[in-house]
Amino acid sequence: MPNSAKPITSLLLRNAHTHMPMGVADSYRYWGEDNTVFVKSSEGCTITDADDQTFVDFRLAYGPIILGYRDARVDQEVIRAITERGTMSGFSTDLDSEVIELVKKMCPNIEKMRFANSGTEAVIGAVRTARGFTGRNKIVVVEGGFHGLYDEMMWKSDVDNWDAESGEAPEVAAFGRGIPEASREHLETVPLNSFEAIDEVFARVGDDIAAIVIEPIMGNCGSIASSQEYMQKLRDLCDATGTLLIIDEVKTGFRVAKGGAQELYGIHADLTTYAKAMGNGYPVAAFGGRADVMDVISSSGGGVTHGGTYTANMIALSAAKATLTILNDSDAYSSIDKAGAEIQRVLATV
Known part of the structure; x- marks a missing residue:
């Protein structure tokens, strides 16, 4: 009706x-x-x-609109770029390096990067790169995080059908139909902030773990945050075992601080994924980190394959350049912090 x-x-x-x-x-x-x-x-x-x-x-479009809808500074830069060069050519441009240089100013631990078109693509690229670098298969994902809509990351603990008094961990279930059981063959899930659980996984299959993937502040479950001690635990464990730490900053990157959640925690990843706030609503994403890890990406010699027809197109990169320049050069983060504090204050009274 x-x-x-x-x-x-x-x-x-x-x-x-x-x-x-x-x-x-x-x-x-x-x-x-x-x-x-x-x-x-x-x-x-x-x-x-x-x-x-x-x-x-x-909500601002699930996070990307960090400067507000229709920010003229960003929109005009996109219009100028595509008027001069078109939307895409399939070739390199000076914007490729210029945007990465801006990212490096804000996130000094980034040494090399590649672009993507969405957070999902960025995570796929980071995970593949981690596997290629380590020669290992398994990925450990911390429960509660969201890492994109591809099959391997579409698994969660089935707490709805779990007997909490059973003394056993809940079964792992897919996010809906159409996700093959085979896609979780190399996936391990652990609860947030549990030292015991992460130690158990490494004791059982540590020799084959390529990476741990975590959202330090989990946007899809009420912004629950990892403890400082847990983030340090993951960093220390990765250092001790040759495992890579992938910090998914698709939601937190360029938002909670110039250097994202890693700046707040003072703990740096081997690989990081970015999207959302990076382009103020224009579809742009990236992953990057240690140069030695990223250099495993190659089109020859058995390296890791990465690419995409629309990757690093002029719309995406001109928007990213304008957005990151504004965030880096203005007092935007002071305004964001003040607004966030006021929203929390009001919500606490409800």
């Missing part, structure tokens, strides 16, 4: 159901028949829906 309070939205969703599963282009955009949002316009931190209702958007 149409929603009388949102007649245009209701009509748009009804029509969309004839073209797309659930009536949306992305499953996470479906908020039910009465609450799914169709955006008509946006500016700064507000969006206006198809029925001319305006909202303050605290």
